[in-house]
Amino acid sequence: MGVAGCGKSTLGQAVADGLGWPLVEGDDFHPPRNIEKMKSGVALTDADRREWLQALAQELASRPHAVMTCSALRRVYRDQLREASSGLRFVFLDLTEAQARERVARRPAHLFPPTLVASQFATLERPDGEDGVLRVDATLSTGELLGQVLRWMPPVPSSKATP
Numbered sequence: 622m623g624v625a626g627c628g629k630s631t632l633g634q635a636v637a638d639g640l641g642w643p644l645v646e647g648d649d650f651h652p653p654r655n656i657e658k659m660k661s662g663v664a665l666t667d668a669d670r671r672e673w674l675q676a677l678a679q680e681l682a683s684r685p686h687a688v689m690t691c692s693a694l695r696r697v698y699r700d701q702l703r704e705a706s707s708g709l710r711f712v713f714l715d716l717t718e719a720q721a722r723e724r725v726a727r728r729p730a731h732l733f734p735p736t737l738v739a740s741q742f743a744t745l746e747r748p749d750g751e752d753g754v755l756r757v758d759a760t761l762s763t764g765e766l767l768g769q770v771l772r773w774m775p776p777v778p779s780s781k782a783t784p
């Protein structure tokens with residue numbers, strides 16, 4: 622979880638590979654109108670995110686193990702996902718607004734324009750103090766972040782494991 626550009630897809634892929642679990646890209650579940658809205662520089666609202674979060678919750682409920690990327694900016698969004706998946710844990714990729722804007726600006730072809738980064742921080746309710754959350758410094762290397770996540774995860778079966 623975290624704002625646009627914090628590194629969810631990059632770390633999510635590394636964690637999925639490390640655990641031998643599938644990666645579910647949350648952005649792939651946005652209805653087309655949400656994508657169009659973000660591309661045109663308009664921030665999503667609670668109403669826009671409702672259907673998307675329902676789809677993500679369903680996806681989590683249908684999988685015994687998976688790594689999912691999802692901004693999950695507000696507490697109610699995280700709680701909706703927690704209800705769908707009792708063992709759900711969140712890795713919060715924490716970085717400053719300036720750092721996020723710089724990263725988002727570096728990838729002009731992406732659906733998310735740098736002008737919307739401020740709205741991500743305005744919406745973000747940090748998960749500090751919530752159970753099952755690991756806060757990490759999103760400016761560390763992916764390898765370092767992966768190590769932190771894997772050390773924090775409880776022992777879990779891997780789909781790569783031989784019986």
Ligand SMILES: Nc1ncnc2c1ncn2[C@@H]1O[C@H](COP(=O)(O)OP(=O)(O)OP(=O)(O)O)[C@@H](O)[C@H]1O
Nearest residue numbers: 625626627628629630631724733759760761762763
């Ligand atoms: N640990 C890192 N250190 C430096 N740069 C990183 C790191 N992780 C990701 N990046 C870079 O930051 C940019 C955003 O990364 P990524 O797409 O993984 O973020 P994201 O949170 O999935 O973004 P979005 O939700 O907007 O798709 C990319 O250019 C990526 O290469």
Ligand SMILES: O=C(O)[C@H](O)[C@@H](O)[C@H](O)[C@H](O)CO
Nearest residue numbers: 624625626648665692693733
């Ligand atoms: O909740 C939101 O506002 C969205 O999920 C955004 O965070 C983007 O989809 C994502 O970060 C892609 O850039």
